[in-house]
Amino acid sequence: MDHPFDLTAAMALLERTPHLLSAWLRGLPEPWPAAAEGPGTWCPYDVVGHLIHGERTDWIPRVRHILAGESGPFEAFNREAQFSESRDASIGELLATFSRLRRENLERLRGFSLTSDDLGRRGLHPELGEVTLGQLLATWVVHDLDHVGQVARTMAKVYGATVGPWSAYLSILRDRVRS
Amino acid sequence: MDHPFDLTAAMALLERTPHLLSAWLRGLPEPWPAAAEGPGTWCPYDVVGHLIHGERTDWIPRVRHILAGESGPFEAFNREAQFSESRDASIGELLATFSRLRRENLERLRGFSLTSDDLGRRGLHPELGEVTLGQLLATWVVHDLDHVGQVARTMAKVYGATVGPWSAYLSILRDRVRS
Numbered sequence: 001m002d003h004p005f006d007l008t009a010a011m012a013l014l015e016r017t018p019h020l021l022s023a024w025l026r027g028l029p030e031p032w033p034a035a036a037e038g039p040g041t042w043c044p045y046d047v048v049g050h051l052i053h054g055e056r057t058d059w060i061p062r063v064r065h066i067l068a069g070e071s072g073p074f075e076a077f078n079r080e081a082q083f084s085e086s087r088d089a090s091i092g093e094l095l096a097t098f099s100r101l102r103r104e105n106l107e108r109l110r111g112f113s114l115t116s117d118d119l120g121r122r123g124l125h126p127e128l129g130e131v132t133l134g135q136l137l138a139t140w141v142v143h144d145l146d147h148v149g150q151v152a153r154t155m156a157k158v159y160g161a162t163v164g165p166w167s168a169y170l171s172i173l174r175d176r177v178r179s
Numbered sequence: 180m181d182h183p184f185d186l187t188a189a190m191a192l193l194e195r196t197p198h199l200l201s202a203w204l205r206g207l208p209e210p211w212p213a214a215a216e217g218p219g220t221w222c223p224y225d226v227v228g229h230l231i232h233g234e235r236t237d238w239i240p241r242v243r244h245i246l247a248g249e250s251g252p253f254e255a256f257n258r259e260a261q262f263s264e265s266r267d268a269s270i271g272e273l274l275a276t277f278s279r280l281r282r283e284n285l286e287r288l289r290g291f292s293l294t295s296d297d298l299g300r301r302g303l304h305p306e307l308g309e310v311t312l313g314q315l316l317a318t319w320v321v322h323d324l325d326h327v328g329q330v331a332r333t334m335a336k337v338y339g340a341t342v343g344p345w346s347a348y349l350s351i352l353r354d355r356v357r358s
Contacts (some may be wrong), residue, residue, distance in 0.1 A: 135343035
């Protein structure tokens, strides 16, 4: 059910992500914040750290890169920077940082006063090749949703066996199962 | 990464679900609340209606059924009642109803003062056979998370094509794809 990119609708969802994650994860006791799906997978705490790194180094820097008409590729995004950057913060502190950075970034985005012509402007992704500004902003939205879905799936699997025979009805328990 | 059922941890997550859904969906413009993954799939609006029906007819009535020591099966849960019950309400009204019902149900659950022995008490599911009270309560939690994941996945697919080449990195776009 594809829709064209709409800046107002996209920003409405982007601005809600920190609020929903805070409503969900702030003050949540163990086992939830540190639960992972298995070796090498991320717990909710890791996901929030990853989202913070994206606010700092990925989305707005790439918007600026495109708007500046730079011909070189974007700087590569380190998808695992949270493991070195945010080990000492509580999840409440990470959520507060994410909320502040997202709010600031949406103010910057508003400040660009993007036109529909701007959304068609092109940049060079280091692996994917030519991409548009509209695709970048749509990706920001879907990237949020991907990680919200990951947090739901990861916490669900904490009770993967605990639900007993009901697991037959709970299809999230079979998403991304490693063989 | 399975964990045993823990009533305090489970209730912490159950009480947050209405807050996170409200932070996410209240006032959210189209195309998000009415977006679905395809024919016969549910949009976020439908999911909230389904969660309301569960609060009214599924979880607490089944807890009571088990605690009363009834030997007959639970009443079957109508998974699609939202399509006849809540067609006229706004999503904001549905979210307020869900929040109220969930708060009342968690008060009832607290009022039962369940012991670990109680969690092992058994009931009869009309399709799944013998289940325990602990399994029922773990299922309540995972059922919430399953639908939160569904909302994330459904809204992500709105921009399934709009992200362009980035879809290669956004694995949520390939979850539950119908062939």
